[in-house]
Amino acid sequence: xxxxxxxxxxxxxxxxxxxxxxxxxxxxxxxxxxxxxxxxxxxxxxxxxxxxxxxxxxxxxxxxxxxxxxxxxxxxxxxxxxxxxxxxxxxxxxxxxxxxxxxxxxxxxxxxxxxxxxxxxxxxxxxxxxxxxxxxxxxxxxxxxxxxxxxxxxxxxxxxxxxxxxxxxxxxxxxxxxxxxxxxxxxxxxxxxxxxxxxxxxxxxxxxxxxxxxxxxxxxxxxxxxxxxxxxxxxxxxxxxxxxxxxxxxxxxxxxxxxxxxxxxxxxxxxxxxxxxxxxxxxxxxxxxxxxxxxxxxxxxxxxxxxxxxxxxxxxxxxxxx
Amino acid sequence: xxxxxxxxxxxxxxxxxxxxxxxxxxxxxxxxxxxxxxxxxxxxxxxxxxxxxxxxxxxxxxxxxxxxxxxxxxxxxxxxxxxxxxxxxxxxxxxxxxxxxxxxxxxxxxxxxxxxxxxxxxxxxxxxxxxxxxxxxxxxxxxxxxxxxxxxxxxxxxxxxxxxxxxxxxxxxxxxxxxxxxxxxxxxxxxxxxxxxxxxxxxxxxxxxxxxxxxxxxxxxxxxxxxxxxxxxxxxxxxxxxxxxxxxxxxxxx
Numbered sequence: 323x324x325x326x327x328x329x330x331x332x333x334x335x336x337x338x339x340x341x342x343x344x345x346x347x348x349x350x351x352x353x354x355x356x357x358x359x360x361x362x363x364x365x366x367x368x369x370x371x372x373x374x375x376x377x378x379x380x381x382x383x384x385x386x387x388x389x390x391x392x393x394x395x396x397x398x399x400x401x402x403x404x405x406x407x408x409x410x411x412x413x414x415x416x417x418x419x420x421x422x423x424x425x426x427x428x429x430x431x432x433x434x435x436x437x438x439x440x441x442x443x444x445x446x447x448x449x450x451x452x453x454x455x456x457x458x459x460x461x462x463x464x465x466x467x468x469x470x471x472x473x474x475x476x477x478x479x480x481x482x483x484x485x486x487x488x489x490x491x492x493x494x495x496x497x498x499x500x501x502x503x504x505x506x507x508x509x510x511x512x513x514x515x516x517x518x519x520x521x522x523x524x525x526x527x528x529x530x531x532x533x534x535x536x537x538x539x540x541x542x543x544x545x546x547x548x549x550x551x552x553x554x555x556x557x558x559x560x561x562x563x564x565x566x567x568x569x570x571x572x573x574x575x576x577x578x579x580x581x582x583x584x585x586x587x588x589x590x591x592x593x594x595x596x597x598x599x600x601x602x603x604x605x606x607x608x609x610x611x612x613x614x615x616x617x618x619x620x621x622x623x624x625x626x627x628x629x630x631x632x633x634x635x636x637x638x639x640x641x642x643x644x
Numbered sequence: 645x646x647x648x649x650x651x652x653x654x655x656x657x658x659x660x661x662x663x664x665x666x667x668x669x670x671x672x673x674x675x676x677x678x679x680x681x682x683x684x685x686x687x688x689x690x691x692x693x694x695x696x697x698x699x700x701x702x703x704x705x706x707x708x709x710x711x712x713x714x715x716x717x718x719x720x721x722x723x724x725x726x727x728x729x730x731x732x733x734x735x736x737x738x739x740x741x742x743x744x745x746x747x748x749x750x751x752x753x754x755x756x757x758x759x760x761x762x763x764x765x766x767x768x769x770x771x772x773x774x775x776x777x778x779x780x781x782x783x784x785x786x787x788x789x790x791x792x793x794x795x796x797x798x799x800x801x802x803x804x805x806x807x808x809x810x811x812x813x814x815x816x817x818x819x820x821x822x823x824x825x826x827x828x829x830x831x832x833x834x835x836x837x838x839x840x841x842x843x844x845x846x847x848x849x850x851x852x853x854x855x856x857x858x859x860x861x862x863x864x865x866x867x868x869x870x871x872x873x874x875x876x877x878x879x880x881x882x883x884x885x886x887x888x889x890x891x892x893x894x895x896x897x898x
Contacts, residue, residue: 423649425649
């Protein structure tokens with residue numbers, strides 16, 4: 323469905339996306355995972371023909387993004403990170419506008435709008451102006467809108483950013499339903515690990531414009547090997563001894579905690595505790611995608627910062643009026 | 645076919661929003677009315693006009709100029725508002741659709757011109773009710789044609805500037821360096837026949853002067869350049885601004 327070859331985008335001196343090679347199959351939910359500024363949105367924008375690549379090639383639904391941008395845009399739906407619907411219009415009117423712009427067959431347009439509204443549970447609020455919508459409703463409407471012209475591929479850029487946990491899980495349900503019922507290929511960017519874990523068939527971890535790892539969430543977790551062991555230590559722990567052990571990897575000390583991954587931790591924990599010295603508490607768990615991420619990028623997800631002044635833009639959207 | 649329905653979509657959006665912002669429509673009429681009532685009466689009481697048909701007072705004389713002023717302010721800012729669209733990503737939704745940039749440009753122009761025409765019709769009704777302006781069918785239609793042609797050019801100008809700008813901080817500069825010169829140098833507020841040569845040369849190169857002159861011809865019978873010249877200049881202005889505007893739209897980045 324989507325294939326990129328050495329796809330590259332440079333802005334002045336910054337290389338936002340660096341020789342990206344991806345192959346995404348039909349009907350899969352594919353996650354692009356990475357910290358803010360890793361190049362996720364730029365990648366999506368290039369695939370959606372909004373940004374022209376500096377180098378390399380990409381085909382989307384069989385069309386070249388450089389040579390056939392209009393055909394590409396016909397086959398995709400895009401749900402943006404920031405609000406992108408008209409406050410002064412009702413939800414249904416926003417859908418109608420979209421249908422007109424995409425040249426959707428007008429004969430059964432009403433039926434189609436009813437269908438997508440029902441899919442995202444907005445039938446009752448469809449005639450209200452969008453300024454009265456909550457952030458979650460807005461997202462749902464924009465999701466419905468992205469489906470209206472029945473695209474083969476749906477791009478979701480941080481679809482749950484800033485939503486409460488309940489709404490996020492609702493949205494995940496809709497997205498799963500979509501990919502199953504309509505066989506839509508979904509490309510999703512996120513920096514929520516749990517989102518990628520529960521939603522995506524495959525995940526690419528992107529760091530500084532490059533793919534650091536690509537696989538199913540399960541296999542990525544398996545790659546770390548074993549369990550994550552976290553120890554609360556009081557005195558200076560003796561790390562040298564445990565670093566020598568074959569079955570111990572990724573030993574890290576932060577504050578009063580030592581974290582590591584251990585193969586078959588149930589059997590080896592005794593030995594580790596013996597070597598490290600006095601320990602206050604022990605916690606073992608299966609690795610999460612967050613651990614995978616840490617392993618491959620060497621950094622924690624940066625939550626703060628806001629991508630490109632998101633809140634500033636939110637402010638303007640409230641004041642702007644149009 | 646989809647380009648055509650897309651054009652309709654963009655127009656539909658602008659018009660729907662316009663009909664819902666009644667407060668904005670009303671406030672857009674306040675400024676021209678203040679010019680007519682306060683400025684027109686105040687200055688009209690101390691000056692006598694030469695070279696205009698008998699019975700035309702100063703208030704009526706500036707009426708066509710005030711119509712053009714309304715177009716200037718309304719249409720230019722309409723165009724500039726795409727900066728706001730950029731900020732809330734509304735524009736992205738339009739740009740990611742299969743429509744060509746040219747269609748998007750014309751959709752905006754058409755929507756803005758419709759909004760502006762409604763405002764001008766309201767001002768024309770007020771003019772004939774309260775300011776002693778007599779419209780015939782011909783002069784009413786011709787006035788709307790001239791005004792609409794001016795709007796197309798000014799909206800295109802606004803869209804051009806807006807597509808090149810990233811933030812609304814420059815709005816004040818645009819007022820000072822674009823709108824006010826175009827307005828003051830158009831002869832909207834004074835007869836252009838006996839001007840000093842330096843000022844007159846500014847007036848003749850300002851395309852807005854020809855819209856003012858055209859309106860003055862059809863409404864008051866008091867033109868200078870001749871109606872055909874007026875129309876020709878405005879149409880040429882339109883073509884140039886549309887060409888620049890579509891070019892700017894095609895290379896617009898978000």
